[in-house]
Amino acid sequence: MRTGIVILPEHRWWMAEHKWKAAEEYGFHYAWTYDHMGWRSLVDGPWFGAVPTLAAAASVTRKIRLGTLVASPNFRHPVPFARDLLALDDLTDGRFTLGVGAGGVGYDTEVMGDTALDIRQGPRSRQRRFEEFVGSLDMLLAQERTTFSGEYYEIRNARSAPGCVQRPRLPFVVAANGPKSMAVAARYGTGWVTTGPETDDEAEWWRGVARMTETFREVLAGIGRAKESIDFHLNADSCPVYSLTSVEHFRDVAGKARSLGFTDLITHWPRADGVYAGSEAVLEQVVTDVLPELVAGDTR
Secondary structure, eight states: OEEEEEOOSOSOHHHHHHHHHHHHHHTOSEEEEOOOSSOGGGTTSOOOOHHHHHHHHHHTOSSSEEEEEEEOTTSOOHHHHHHHHHHHHHHTTSOEEEEEOOOOSSHHHHTTTTOSOOGGGOHHHHHHHHHHHHHHHHHHHHSSEEEEEOSSOEEEEEEOTTOOSSSSSOOEEEEOSSHHHHHHHHHHOSEEEEOOOOOSOHHHHHHHHHHHHHHHHHHHHHTTOOGGGSEEEEEGGGSSSOGGGOHHHHHHHHHHHHHTTOSEEEEEOOBSSSTTBOOHHHHHHHHHHTHHHHHHTOOO
């Protein structure tokens, strides 16, 4: 099983740099960051842009894959964003992965006056926009020129030179919890990521994750795609209990995820307080004791 860690873009670079370096030294396969204008309980605190953060991370790492978890159309248009993605793919020398999702209602839309999408149109509108956003990025990153006219986006003869380092384009890990968004992941994703259901009950969360995993397998089968052809990522910290609460809890989370067929497990760098509050000593012990076990058990 591969592992990824999320480093929130909340620290000035002189503090953040060592986390990105350490993520690579620790042996994580991925280091992710959030792509938001601001996020939930941290909206009034420090927050930096994902693209320049990842560009800086690219300059201090050499092997670890870097990515957004997740970008959304809430405040991004596919044409300029595709240029940013091309740059990140180049700066990482092909180590960049786009984590992409539909986006929800919240600060990301409110801060811009909700000009990108009338939230009163509801989740169906967000889903249609999501499909169009991902499809547009697919074209923009894989084709030399793109022209497209849709319900939400219009693209006129957009160029994509010099193209991605990774061919035919950089990989997408698509966030999806329901069948319609899973269809987008099945069509465009090299990976699928789920946050599981919204619940305060840990056992119910795992039951929900199991149901979603089975549903995604059915979606893949429906389009004739083998489940082995796409990576299954689990955002472990959407569970009511933080994955790095203890070493044994992380080991238990990894075991449950593997039993459900997940190939990739995502945790978050411990914070001093609030969301993802935990101890870096636990993280370091997990790195020493558990990550080697997961790599040794990876048969993919």
